[in-house]
Structure formats: C-alpha cells, structure tokens
Amino acid sequence: MTVDLPARLTSYAAGGGCACKVPPGELERVLGSLTGGRASDDLLVGVENGDDAAVVRIDGDRAVILTTDFFTPVVDDLRDWGRIAAANALSDVYAMGGEPLVAVNLLAWPRDLLPFELAAEVLAGGAEIADRAGCHLAGGHSIDDREPKYGLAVTGLGNPAHLLRNDAGEEGLPLTLTKPLGLGVLNNRHKATGETFPEAVAVMTELNRDASRAALAGGLSCATDVTGFGLLGHLLKLCRASGVDAEIDAAVVPYVEGARSSLTAGFVPGGSRRNLEWVRPYVDSGCGEDELLLLADAQTSGGLLVAGEVPGHPVVGRLVRRAGHEARITVG
Structure with missing residues (x-):
C-alpha cells in the first residue's frame, strides 16, 4: 500500500x-x-x-x-x-x-x-x-x-530455571552475535538523505525468536540483545553483572552492507558517539576510532549477544577471567 x-x-x-x-x-x-x-x-x-x-x-x-x-x-x-x-x-x-x-x-x-x-x-x-x-x-x-x-x-x-540473563556469564565462554551491526549509521544516513537500505530493514524486522530458542536448546543461560547502547555498551553491562572481562575480535564482527562507507561519510548518530564516550574508560584497544564507533553504534532491533555458541551465527569474542576490580573489554 x-x-x-x-x-x-x-x-x-x-x-x-x-x-x-x-x-x-x-x-x-x-x-x-x-x-x-x-x-x-x-x-x-x-x-x-x-x-x-x-x-x-x-x-x-x-x-x-x-x-x-x-x-x-x-x-x-x-x-x-x-x-x-x-x-x-x-x-x-x-x-x-x-x-x-x-x-x-x-x-x-x-x-x-x-x-x-x-x-x-x-x-x-x-x-x-x-x-x-x-x-x-x-x-x-x-x-x-x-x-x-x-x-x-x-x-x-x-521457565525460571531456564532464562537468559546478564549475570550468568562465565569465563571461557565464546560470545556469539546473531545479527550484523551498522544499523545506527545506516538509519542516520537514511534520515539525512532519504536513501533506502532494504537489508537493514530486513535485519531490523527479523525476530530474535529462533536464536533465543537455539540458545536455550544448547543449555546456555547468558544473553542480552544489542540495541541502543551498541555492542560494547551491552557487553559491558553483561560483564559487570557476571563478574568477568571480555575480548572482542573486531575482524570477525559482521556488518550490514554500506555501514562502513556510511561511517566514513560521517553519518554517525549522536547516540553512537555517546556510547563510545561511556565505554571508552573500560576498553583496551589498538583499533582505530572508526572501528570503535561501529562497535559502539546504537542499534535498533539488533541481534542477541549470547555467551556460548549458537549454530549458524559467528563467534566474535569470549568471556575471560576478570583481571581487576572493574570490568574490561579488550578489542583486537
């Protein structure tokens, strides 16, 4: 219509x-x-x-x-x-x-x-x-x-005995991401220019139902969805609640087509910059600013970040033993 x-x-x-x-x-x-x-x-x-x-x-x-x-x-x-x-x-x-x-x-x-x-x-x-x-x-x-x-x-x-919670992460567990990132910069570009991004719409309208069911079927108990605070922000909350640190392999994190070029063109939401400003004191990284902005990009209807492997989705990092009093995220 x-x-x-x-x-x-x-x-x-x-x-x-x-x-x-x-x-x-x-x-x-x-x-x-x-x-x-x-x-x-x-x-x-x-x-x-x-x-x-x-x-x-x-x-x-x-x-x-x-x-x-x-x-x-x-x-x-x-x-x-x-x-x-x-x-x-x-x-x-x-x-x-x-x-x-x-x-x-x-x-x-x-x-x-x-x-x-x-x-x-x-x-x-x-x-x-x-x-x-x-x-x-x-x-x-x-x-x-x-x-x-x-x-x-x-x-x-x-089921009270089979929930996915922020505080149930354990060191050694891999981190699985069930949807690609980059939705924030693409939506910002759409707002500014009117360009449409059908893949981004398809990602945002996809239900997280199957990923959730697969996580439960695999006996997993720790997850969060990646939305307005970005991957790094939601991961930091999970690490704090679970008493662990995390490592992210930036090279394997998936992105929606056009996300990187949109970032390069300057279409970064204010929310993504605020996310990075908030998590920066807790992040150790040799990556450039652009990479960190994408990892902190404010997602709308993003995927699940699951502590454990979910078949069919990429492992982007792992939880590790906490080294200090505050949660830390290492991005490499």
Missing part, C-alpha cells in the same frame, strides 16, 4: 530508533538511586543488572516476563516503522529466554501535523510482526504528541 505523507516521516522526529535512548551513563546514575518496590524472592530479575526485561516467578516452572519499548521513526515507511518497533519490543522477551504471550500498542501521534488515519499503517506493521511471533496484540494506549512514537508493552512467559 502506498501512503502519501506531507513530509518524510523521519523529519518529524529529532532522533530515530534506539539511537534516541537516554545516554547509558545518565541512565545508570538515575537507576542507581532507586531502591525498587516490593521485595520478594519471586522477583527473579529486576533493575539491578540492566537486563532486558523484568521477570517474576508465578510457580515452579513458569515466570512472567514484562517489558516495554517504543521510539520515534527510524525509517520513512509507516508500515516498516511499525514492523521494526514491534520486533524490537518483542526482542526483550526473547533476550530473556521467553516467549511473548500478549502485547498492547503504545502510540504517540502529532495529529495537527499528520492525519491520524495514517497511524493505521504503523499499527498494521506492528500487528504483522506480532502475528508472526504468535503473540496476541490487544488494544493499547495513544496520546497526541509533537513527535510520532510507536512501540509495544509485552508480556511473555519463561
């Missing part, structure tokens, strides 16, 4: 996708002061380790997984934006080793700038992905806002 917009969709937003997340350093300072709500042994995963979702035990072999994610347009196509945002929100459940059960829409729309009828295309894209995931999509909440935003609040189910 062709939909005519008064202007390009991405022009209605200051940022785009997961690159418009609150910078990780600022987020840590705020969350570090929180004491949490009701204390209970049934709260298996909370705010303490920066995991992808909250997990609460229901009974012996069932836990509910709760998450929400939404963002401003990352592409100009309305339906593609809905598909990307939905896949990204569902990813948090898969990153915890769960299966999404039901989701509700979160929609902000500038009614005085864009006809509200156009929002139906965004919602249809979200519904398409939810259907592909076998996840019920029912209702939601909408507000009038100067910037368009869309995402989902998702409830999933998992």
Whole structure:
C-alpha cells in the first residue's frame, strides 16, 4: 500500500530508533538511586543488572516476563516503522529466554501535523510482526504528541530455571552475535538523505525468536540483545553483572552492507558517539576510532549477544577471567 505523507516521516522526529535512548551513563546514575518496590524472592530479575526485561516467578516452572519499548521513526515507511518497533519490543522477551504471550500498542501521534488515519499503517506493521511471533496484540494506549512514537508493552512467559540473563556469564565462554551491526549509521544516513537500505530493514524486522530458542536448546543461560547502547555498551553491562572481562575480535564482527562507507561519510548518530564516550574508560584497544564507533553504534532491533555458541551465527569474542576490580573489554 502506498501512503502519501506531507513530509518524510523521519523529519518529524529529532532522533530515530534506539539511537534516541537516554545516554547509558545518565541512565545508570538515575537507576542507581532507586531502591525498587516490593521485595520478594519471586522477583527473579529486576533493575539491578540492566537486563532486558523484568521477570517474576508465578510457580515452579513458569515466570512472567514484562517489558516495554517504543521510539520515534527510524525509517520513512509507516508500515516498516511499525514492523521494526514491534520486533524490537518483542526482542526483550526473547533476550530473556521467553516467549511473548500478549502485547498492547503504545502510540504517540502529532495529529495537527499528520492525519491520524495514517497511524493505521504503523499499527498494521506492528500487528504483522506480532502475528508472526504468535503473540496476541490487544488494544493499547495513544496520546497526541509533537513527535510520532510507536512501540509495544509485552508480556511473555519463561521457565525460571531456564532464562537468559546478564549475570550468568562465565569465563571461557565464546560470545556469539546473531545479527550484523551498522544499523545506527545506516538509519542516520537514511534520515539525512532519504536513501533506502532494504537489508537493514530486513535485519531490523527479523525476530530474535529462533536464536533465543537455539540458545536455550544448547543449555546456555547468558544473553542480552544489542540495541541502543551498541555492542560494547551491552557487553559491558553483561560483564559487570557476571563478574568477568571480555575480548572482542573486531575482524570477525559482521556488518550490514554500506555501514562502513556510511561511517566514513560521517553519518554517525549522536547516540553512537555517546556510547563510545561511556565505554571508552573500560576498553583496551589498538583499533582505530572508526572501528570503535561501529562497535559502539546504537542499534535498533539488533541481534542477541549470547555467551556460548549458537549454530549458524559467528563467534566474535569470549568471556575471560576478570583481571581487576572493574570490568574490561579488550578489542583486537
């Protein structure tokens, strides 16, 4: 379906996708002061380790997984934006080793700038992905806002004894990455120029379901998804939670076609630069600035970073024994 917009969709937003997340350093300072709500042994995963979702035990072999994610347009196509945002929100459940059960829409729309009828295309894209995931999509909440935003609040189910967590990494385990990087710089180029990148859209709309299931089937227990804080940022959180250091082999990290040339041309999101600024004190590297920027690139609906081997996906590094008091990442 062709939909005519008064202007390009991405022009209605200051940022785009997961690159418009609150910078990780600022987020840590705020969350570090929180004491949490009701204390209970049934709260298996909370705010303490920066995991992808909250997990609460229901009974012996069932836990509910709760998450929400939404963002401003990352592409100009309305339906593609809905598909990307939905896949990204569902990813948090898969990153915890769960299966999404039901989701509700979160929609902000500038009614005085864009006809509200156009929002139906965004919602249809979200519904398409939810259907592909076998996840019920029912209702939601909408507000009038100067910037368009869309995402989902998702409830999933998992087994308390078989979760994928940030704090379950062990030294010696390889690190597997299940989607290529470079989505941030390509989305930034798209916003600036209008050029389209079908491979990037295909990567962002791919569900992390199969990778999550394969990790669980292999007996693995540690993973996170790679989104707004980049590979280095999410890996640093995992290392801190697990009490390990990490090594990354930059030469084998996969990238979406056009990512390197887009970086060279200067299409680097502000979020990617902030990510690198945050992780730099914890990174030892002989690589150049461009390589580190790509490794810190703010991804939207990126893949899983799994501690362990996942068949069909590249091993990009490994977890090693922590050498000091603070987590360190060596990039070679």
